[in-house]
Amino acid sequence: MPRVGVPAALDVRIDGKFFQSAAGKRIPVLSDFALRIETGEVAALVGPSGCGKTTLLRLIAGLDPDYKGNIVKPARGRLGMVFQEPRLLPWRSVFENLRIAAPGAAHDDLDALLTAFQLGDCRDRYPGEISGGMARRLALARAFAVEPDLLLLDEPFVSLDAKLAASLREELALMVERRPVTTLLVTHDMDEAITLADRLILLSGRPCGVIADIGISERRGARPPELIAAIRVEAARRLANV
Amino acid sequence: MARIVSLLTMLACWQAGAGIAGPRLLPAPMAVGAAMLAEARSGALFANLGATLARVIAAFVIAMAIGSALGLWMGRSRLADRLADPWLVVLLNLPALVIIVLAYIWGGLTETAAIAAVALNKLPSATVTLREGARALDPKLDDLAHVFSFSRATWLRHVAAPQLAPYFAAAARAGLSLVWKIVLVVELIGRPNGVGFEIGSAFQLFDVTRILAYSLAFVAVMLAIEIFLVQPFEQHAARWRPSSSRRQN
Numbered sequence A: 001m002p003r004v005g006v007p008a009a010l011d012v013r014i015d016g017k018f019f020q021s022a023a024g025k026r027i028p029v030l031s032d033f034a035l036r037i038e039t040g041e042v043a044a045l046v047g048p049s050g051c052g053k054t055t056l057l058r059l060i061a062g063l064d065p066d067y068k069g070n071i072v073k074p075a076r077g078r079l080g081m082v083f084q085e086p087r088l089l090p091w092r093s094v095f096e097n098l099r100i101a102a103p104g105a106a107h108d109d110l111d112a113l114l115t116a117f118q119l120g121d122c123r124d125r126y127p128g129e130i131s132g133g134m135a136r137r138l139a140l141a142r143a144f145a146v147e148p149d150l151l152l153l154d155e156p157f158v159s160l161d162a163k164l165a166a167s168l169r170e171e172l173a174l175m176v177e178r179r180p181v182t183t184l185l186v187t188h189d190m191d192e193a194i195t196l197a198d199r200l201i202l203l204s205g206r207p208c209g210v211i212a213d214i215g216i217s218e219r220r221g222a223r224p225p226e227l228i229a230a231i232r233v234e235a236a237r238r239l240a241n242v
Numbered sequence B: 001m002a003r004i005v006s007l008l009t010m011l012a013c014w015q016a017g018a019g020i021a022g023p024r025l026l027p028a029p030m031a032v033g034a035a036m037l038a039e040a041r042s043g044a045l046f047a048n049l050g051a052t053l054a055r056v057i058a059a060f061v062i063a064m065a066i067g068s069a070l071g072l073w074m075g076r077s078r079l080a081d082r083l084a085d086p087w088l089v090v091l092l093n094l095p096a097l098v099i100i101v102l103a104y105i106w107g108g109l110t111e112t113a114a115i116a117a118v119a120l121n122k123l124p125s126a127t128v129t130l131r132e133g134a135r136a137l138d139p140k141l142d143d144l145a146h147v148f149s150f151s152r153a154t155w156l157r158h159v160a161a162p163q164l165a166p167y168f169a170a171a172a173r174a175g176l177s178l179v180w181k182i183v184l185v186v187e188l189i190g191r192p193n194g195v196g197f198e199i200g201s202a203f204q205l206f207d208v209t210r211i212l213a214y215s216l217a218f219v220a221v222m223l224a225i226e227i228f229l230v231q232p233f234e235q236h237a238a239r240w241r242p243s244s245s246r247r248q249n
């Protein structure tokens, strides 16, 4: 059953995030970085490798308290996250991995979720016995199983074959359509960002900053190829201007 | 198969040694077997084995429970590690005999003192092993637990315990053999029954046959525990591993 939740806005302001290099030097990763995502909005973050996208998601998820700034998350919101690698509990079965993350969910709902992500056949297998693509699907299913109010996705479709990635993108679009959730999607794939997101946020290299913030007004799923092409051109132009 | 051959060789060596040394110093396997049978008929064997086994289990359970909790805590918290480490080093380096004698002096020649002394002997090594395991816990899975707000119980059961299982099994295996050896000493010094007490009285009569009969009977019991409890636990804990990486016996 679609549940109309009360997802809320995400407000991120990071004055400074540093990492200590092995030589003891302080390396700035994020500085004077600000980002606001409205309730139920899907924002795609696109930026060069190593610019600090994963770091940003970790800060938002509350995994790294060592930064200067302020992050306001949806009040009492459940967090769903897909890490850059699947990160499953290898000693628990596929189904148990879902159940442990979402202890409150009905088993039927979890089974339905497994079916939606084409994992019904390996419900009782261990993560070591399923393929990498299946593990990625399970990580996605787990993020949805908790009925999140804030969804953080770190390159969830990378290294999947094109057909599978496309079907998973569709599944993701369907899920956020059914139950709006404030979503931050990190990706390297411009087309993926343009098809899935309401907003396209282009990032520069270190220290990470926002180059462009392009809103897409047309409804997700109803975007004609010409529009997608036009946005792609626009994004390329903005990237070239830096 | 290789194990059986090895065991038979051991028996043959024993038999040959008995022939050379004579029955007073080293009785033949058959003589020891007969003594064991006689003790079993009178019921003394089982009463003594039972008393010793109960002490082994009590001390082992106490030491493993406290040692696991302490090790986990020390492995996770720097402060706890700093606070408890000196105690651990002292305890690790205190000879077993000193702990036993002091326990009897302070606690009287009681069952409690005996079990406490044995548990205290095992505690530090169990703690150190589990602390090693706690330090090796995968921080990525802790992140996962944090993001999905696992409860403490869920974390312990589904995240920590499976990672600690090999350390726990190692501590249990090393602990079991240590504990039962120390239990014998404790019984020898201050208990009126048990395998250790029997060996003590046999020693006073230079009765090597009885010494061997009792110790071998107890070795058999411990071997059975290893085969029927420890190994199945390890197999159960490793059931999720793809079978190719599992160790083949």
Ligand SMILES: Nc1ncnc2c1ncn2[C@@H]1O[C@H](COP(=O)(O)OP(=O)(O)OP(=O)(O)O)[C@@H](O)[C@H]1O
Pocket (backbone or CB within 6 Å): A019, A020, A021, A029, A048, A049, A050, A051, A052, A053, A054, A055, A056, A084
């Ligand atoms: N724990 C750490 N210690 C030191 N430096 C780090 C640490 N984690 C990340 N970094 C550095 O911070 C920068 C940003 O890393 P991050 O993982 O956020 O990049 P990313 O944008 O996610 O890259 P990718 O697209 O390749 O995943 C990198 O230069 C990396 O070297």
Ligand SMILES: [Mg+2]
Pocket (backbone or CB within 6 Å): A053, A054, A055, A084, A154
């Ligand atoms: Mg990354």
